[in-house]
Amino acid sequence: MMLKKVIAQAAVACAGMMLAGAALAAQPTAAKPETVSGGRYGPVTVTKPSGPLRGFVVLFSRERGWGAADQQAADALAKAGAMTVGVDSERYAANLAAKQETCHHLDGDAEAVSHQLERLAQSARYYTPIVAGVGQGGAIAKQILSMAPENTIAGVVSVQPAAKLDARFKPCPPDPTIVRRAMPGFVETAAAGDTAKLVSLVTSHLHDTSSSDELDVSDLPLVELPAKGGSDRLAIVISGDGGWRDLDKTIAEALQRDGVSVVGIDSLRYFWSEKPPAQVSRDLARVMRTYMARWHANRVALVGYSFGADVMPFAYNRLPADLRDRVAVMSLLGFAPAADFQIRVTGWLGMPASDKAMKVAPEIAKVPPSLVQCFYGAEEQDTMCPALANTGADVIKTGATITSATTTSRSRRRFSARSASRWRRVERRRPLRGGRGACGSSDGRPAGRPFSRFPFRLRRGVLPRRRRSRIALIEAGKPVELPPRGGEIGIGTQHRA
Template identity: 35%
Template sequence: MRSIFKTVAISTLLLAQGITVPALAQRVEAKFDTGMIPSPHILMPQGEVKASIFLLSDENGWNADEDKQAEALTEKGAVVIGIDLPTYITSLGKDPDDCIYTISDIESLAQQVQRSLGNGSYRTPIIAGIGAGATYVLGMMSQSPPATIGEAVAVDPGAAIALPKVLCTPAEKKTVAGGIQYGLSDGSLPAPTSIFLTKSATADGTAHAEALKKEQPDIDLEQSDRSAQETLIQALSDRIDAASQDNSPLGLPLTILDTRPTLNTMAIIISGDGGWRDIDADLGDALQEDGIPVVGLDALRYFWSKKDAVSTAADLSRVIRAYRKQWGVQNVLLIGYSFGADLLPATYNQLPEADRSRVAMLSLLALSNSAEFEISVSGWLGGSGSGEGGDPTVDLQKIDPKKVQCVYGTEDDEDACKALAPRGIETIGIAGGHHFDEDYEALAKKIVASLKKRINS
């Protein structure tokens, strides 16, 4: 995707860049790469960010109504990134690619803005809008991967999106009056999605919403007696309140994949810096199907605030003890992917001996020579991290090589695995690059095969 670099200096370039900050908002100096989102209206709350909201205007553009919405949400603790829809549509139309992908810009900007505020935990963005903005919100949900958008709220959406090119999505699409009508991708919703219909909803928009609900029964479709503005504010206020309540297991960003253990083993997977999705989620599902219950640690959320090997090991120990007891297993399989792999050796070395003795295998996927214990937004944008966490290959010198498996993509230029083979560490090359050509089922089979050799020896 083309990246249009835009600089946003919050306290000094407000008018020049089209940035709106209310009087009570915290002011910071920051530069943001906004991609195809032109001159966003960024409103920042005082104190800890409770939620991150991308608010799309209707077809009339960003005006006083959107200002009122954004200010009300900011007062409740949300950082609001407002998008002027007509200008955004023009920008999207200039994308040189064959289709248009919107989610990467939203995710990137959400991370950059939240990092500039220094909030302690990352809030996945909520996308929301009224009318045409709501239509685009639902179109975005047709192309969003899981665990990327936090939630979608659409009030009185229309039925079609008018762009020069189609959205990049495998979802069903058809030409109707006014543009392209998008369904949703197969499988589970990538994030909770709510559609509200007020008395202002159009007939074709209502029909489209009802069709989406039929296609995806998990969509929350509600009628509202309030105005569209009031409905949106109430819905988003409810979600800000809910986001501030931490109901995560052990107070950690965990995904639990329960199953009856057949190998007397549980797995803990520390994700890459993109969070619990793609390879991490698919690998977890595959292990679950093989009779290995899984605890997934979302690295994006856990390491959003800086940790170290000692504090990470303390939390990992709590996970090991709680879930070994819950599942009644003896063995633990520790897996890290990319960012998660790099920090796993140092973390393992800080575990109490009682926990280390239960670890049957460490599987390091796409290992490099540099570890971090904090998510780097510059790294997410393609830059290199600081390497403050040390070199994981050095930390591996303290670990029994018979316990370690290192898996690399044969086309991965940053691989650190191959150099470990002379130490007696199991190294496995898989065709492809950093993501192993997305053949995660085959990857799971190699991990399980190696695990069985270790627990049966």
């Protein structure tokens, strides 16, 4: 008996040593730092994790430039799973001072470098950048978040921020056309601390790669906009390739005000890696079932803008029959003849679809024409909408653009009438089966008004006037310089001429 006990104790001790050794062997490490071009940042120091990527951090140095303490923080963040871009704050300020600009949009530089380096790293998903720093670097990080539109910067970590931002940064005043209810990301500040404090605060916001629940939609980049007071109508909006911002966000908020609950799918993040049409449809089905049950909706509108419009027919045609029956209307805006299923730099530049793009004509032909609304502008050329005329689809031609302030009364009447009719027809159908709750009938919640307006521009590839900074992108190792041109989308960031 004593021998068995000794053997058991030895086995336990040995197993413990083996597990400890395995844990040490599996501990993430940081790859050797490398220096690459960072656009207006100048040369930046990139430190990558050797294991799974959990996030992307733009780390700004202290006042005197990139030093040993900054690299120590970058190494620690990389070991925690963050690709870390080290920016020499002094060099960045000098580069900006040399430019003939009245003010500088600092947030676009951080977002652009995240697009560039995550694409080169062939990341399976897109991580919105966290900006961080100590001292002057902390002040820069706070300034960036204060300027950033929603869904562009994940958050800020600022340790012992400098009391005053270096005057050479000359941040631009807030854009009066952007209304924000709060900061567009988390804010972590510490009045005292050092490298360890910064690393601790950043690490708490990195993605947890160990958690994956296939029964919910937490793995999808969704934006929830439930209607006030509830609604039995649900709109699922797939954004353009710039992500959930500007037009897509404005469309969704207008629908929400009209009493329609909205779930937005951020294309920039969802299609960062290639998704086959079948997977897109499966994920759309998950979103439909989840939110129809959660918000007690029984009628669904599928809305796609630009990139999102192009992929929508593929997703709809592969839905289960019971979910297709729940779709009241499919509205396509900026609908092109070919669909890409991965975000590409060429798309941001307004260039033609890639060689991998799939023709949409065979797919839209399978969609019942009575479901389809196709909006396009008079100046739009790369559009499928005219081809749908005389098919039974609702094809609406507007002026050059549709803005949030004005829409043609004809377009508004047609959209509202068609939507109301489709809502009523779907409402009479049998309850949906297979979801997480009864979704087939209204539970007394207010139905609200039918869709009445779409506040957005229609010209494909054109955004409202935002900021544009001269920044370089790299795809397949080739830099692309973007000259300032007012009003046109370039790389997925907002711009101002």
